[in-house]
Amino acid sequence: MCASCPSIFPAPGPKAELEEGSALTPRFGADGLVTCVTTDAATGELLMVAHMNAEALAKTLETGEAWYWSRSRGELWHKGATSGQIQTVVEMRVDCDQDALWLKVNVAGDGGCCHTGRRSCFYRKVETADGKSGLVPV
Amino acid sequence: MCASCPSIFPAPGPKAELEEGSALTPRFGADGLVTCVTTDAATGELLMVAHMNAEALAKTLETGEAWYWSRSRGELWHKGATSGQIQTVVEMRVDCDQDALWLKVNVAGDGGCCHTGRRSCFYRKVETADGKSGLVPV
Numbered sequence: 529m530c531a532s533c534p535s536i537f538p539a540p541g542p543k544a545e546l547e548e549g550s551a552l553t554p555r556f557g558a559d560g561l562v563t564c565v566t567t568d569a570a571t572g573e574l575l576m577v578a579h580m581n582a583e584a585l586a587k588t589l590e591t592g593e594a595w596y597w598s599r600s601r602g603e604l605w606h607k608g609a610t611s612g613q614i615q616t617v618v619e620m621r622v623d624c625d626q627d628a629l630w631l632k633v634n635v636a637g638d639g640g641c642c643h644t645g646r647r648s649c650f651y652r653k654v655e656t657a658d659g660k661s662g663l664v665p666v
Numbered sequence: 667m668c669a670s671c672p673s674i675f676p677a678p679g680p681k682a683e684l685e686e687g688s689a690l691t692p693r694f695g696a697d698g699l700v701t702c703v704t705t706d707a708a709t710g711e712l713l714m715v716a717h718m719n720a721e722a723l724a725k726t727l728e729t730g731e732a733w734y735w736s737r738s739r740g741e742l743w744h745k746g747a748t749s750g751q752i753q754t755v756v757e758m759r760v761d762c763d764q765d766a767l768w769l770k771v772n773v774a775g776d777g778g779c780c781h782t783g784r785r786s787c788f789y790r791k792v793e794t795a796d797g798k799s800g801l802v803p804v
Contacts, residue, residue: 547782548782549801550800550801550802551800551801552792552799552800552801563701563715565703565712565715567712572710574703574705574768576761577701577703577761577766589792589794589799590797619791620791620792621788621789621790621791621792621804622788622790622791622792622801623714623715623787623788624780624781624782624784624787624789628715628787629792630712630788642762643762644685644686644762646762649761649762649766650759650760650761650766650768651759651762652759652760653757653758653759653760654690654727654758654759654760654767656727659728661690661727662688662689662690663687663688663689663690663760664688666759
């Protein structure tokens with residue numbers, strides 16, 4: 529993670545400003561990350577949950593394409609750079625306390641998102657019977 | 667967080683099992699939490715992003731109502747217990763590497779979700795002009 533990243537965005541102000549103000553002041557966690565929820569702009573389908581550091585967020589705003597921070601690889605991640613599944617941002621929202629982002633995107637390439645080849649990472653539902661939970665494909 | 671919580675669910679297995687298996691083996695982070703995305707079961711609207719520890723997840727599965735771990739208060743959080751905005755789980759999904767959950771819920775009470783009084787926590791979008799980003803109500 530880049531050491532200078534936190535200064536890309538203004539520091540969060542008091543609660544009222546954070547929740548009702550017009551300044552984007554993301555609250556990066558101790559790990560320097562905010563959570564990012566990404567949905568399909570056309571269908572509303574939940575595609576993935578990922579994370580952004582300040583640099584990834586800045587690059588997303590600058591380029592209009594989704595950049596994340598890959599926690600597993602420990603590097604900046606231009607989604608689709610390898611697979612062709614570039615995500616073009618149609619709208620970005622922030623939540624009340626500015627520690628989560630929501631991207632509505634159009635996906636290029638084959639329209640996929642998950643590294644397993646599926647369109648969405650959420651391809652299994654949890655079913656509970658007799659107090660035992662298991663996963664079932666949807 | 668309860669010290670015995672991690673043992674409520676089986677430990678995650680190898681990658682193939684995690685991604686293709688039928689066992690719910692959540693990958694709780696170093697903080698003992700998984701990310702949870704909650705949408706309105708009827709409209710698909712993104713309502714909130716929150717976190718669950720093992721106990722919260724177990725209680726959600728057991729009761730069919732959403733329980734989270736409040737990071738700000740440091741306590742288990744039965745959503746709606748105070749406000750009446752109980753979230754009844756219609757479907758729960760898990761993502762490929764089992765570190766994120768998706769709840770589709772029906773919201774009781776006045777149907778709200780955000781502590782600011784709004785229906786969704788994502789009530790502002792990010793707009794960028796001349797290289798400067800700001801927030802605009804939606």
